[in-house]
Amino acid sequence: MKDNPVVLITGASRGIGAATAVYFARFNYDVCINYKDNVTQANDVALQVRSLGVRAEVVQGDVSNEGDVVAMFAKLDHLFGKIDVLINNAGILKPQMSLLDMDAARINDVLSTNVTSAFLCSREAIKRMSTGGSIVNVSSRASCTGSPHEYIDYAASKGAIDSLTIGLAKEVAKQGVRVNAVRPGLIYTDMHRDGGEAGRVDRLKHNLPLGRGGYPEEVAAAIYFLASAQSSFTTGAFIDVAGGL
Numbered sequence: 341m342k343d344n345p346v347v348l349i350t351g352a353s354r355g356i357g358a359a360t361a362v363y364f365a366r367f368n369y370d371v372c373i374n375y376k377d378n379v380t381q382a383n384d385v386a387l388q389v390r391s392l393g394v395r396a397e398v399v400q401g402d403v404s405n406e407g408d409v410v411a412m413f414a415k416l417d418h419l420f421g422k423i424d425v426l427i428n429n430a431g432i433l434k435p436q437m438s439l440l441d442m443d444a445a446r447i448n449d450v451l452s453t454n455v456t457s458a459f460l461c462s463r464e465a466i467k468r469m470s471t472g473g474s475i476v477n478v479s480s481r482a483s484c485t486g487s488p489h490e491y492i493d494y495a496a497s498k499g500a501i502d503s504l505t506i507g508l509a510k511e512v513a514k515q516g517v518r519v520n521a522v523r524p525g526l527i528y529t530d531m532h533r534d535g536g537e538a539g540r541v542d543r544l545k546h547n548l549p550l551g552r553g554g555y556p557e558e559v560a561a562a563i564y565f566l567a568s569a570q571s572s573f574t575t576g577a578f579i580d581v582a583g584g585l
């Protein structure tokens with residue numbers, strides 16, 4: 341059996357995570373596909389990955405839950421026996437509103453799904469990266485814009501991801517683990533529907549210098565660059581994939 345590198349992608353049943361799974365498969369990575377609810381879509385992604393001649397395994401788990409994360413990595417150990425790259429991609433967006441209308445349940449859900457998850461998955465990955473590795477966090481340009489009157493909880497969660505990226509990169513550099521992040525903006529995925537406005541990218545795309553929305557594959561390309569040896573002297577860094585936003 342070929343000894344391909346192994347990537348674990350959280351939230352890879354659709355959107356940016358799914359595109360990233362297929363992108364890594366093209367470069368001969370075996371892919372561990374995490375999802376929370378959409379098993380049918382996760383299995384479809386696995387079929388696409390396998391059609392490219394590499395291994396794909398689907399592992400369910402709520403990455404905001406510590407027990408699920410520990411169990412997910414135990415399954416990864418059993419299935420693949422190693423991890424070379426972790427992509428902290430899973431994330432959620434709640435319906436648009438101002439801070440005055442947000443309750444603690446919503447805020448905590450966004451923070452645990454978007455932030456606690458990345459801490460927990462990174463911890464488990466780093467334990468297994470004794471000879472080096474690479475972590476790419478999927479942040480957002482919202483960390484810089486703040487998303488006023490829409491989702492400042494989401495924007496703040498991505499601000500935390502940016503700080504995690506900077507701090508963790510310094511913490512694990514001597515171990516040979518690089519930690520970087522992409523900051524997408526206005527990408528065509530179902531996340532905007534879940535945030536209450538399916539057509540949000542088309543409504544706002546004219547405000548972007550490049551004048552269009554982005555595609556998941558364009559984010560996947562930046563994630564791959566940061567994960568791969570092509571960026572071997574880069575850590576604690578960010579690539580904005582947001583049309584100039």
Ligand code: NAP
Nearest residue numbers: 351353355356376377378402403431480524526527529531
């Ligand atoms: P998406 O299409 O809504 O997909 C979200 C993925 O995350 C799904 O696979 C979902 O799994 C998974 N997920 C959600 N909660 C989870 C949990 N608790 N545990 C495990 N998996 C979970 O979103 P997307 O647009 O591809 O977003 C991917 C990342 O890019 C997110 O971090 C997002 O914040 C970031 N981003 C997106 C945009 C954009 O414009 N789309 C812009 C900036 C940043 P299920 O399908 O099983 O629910």
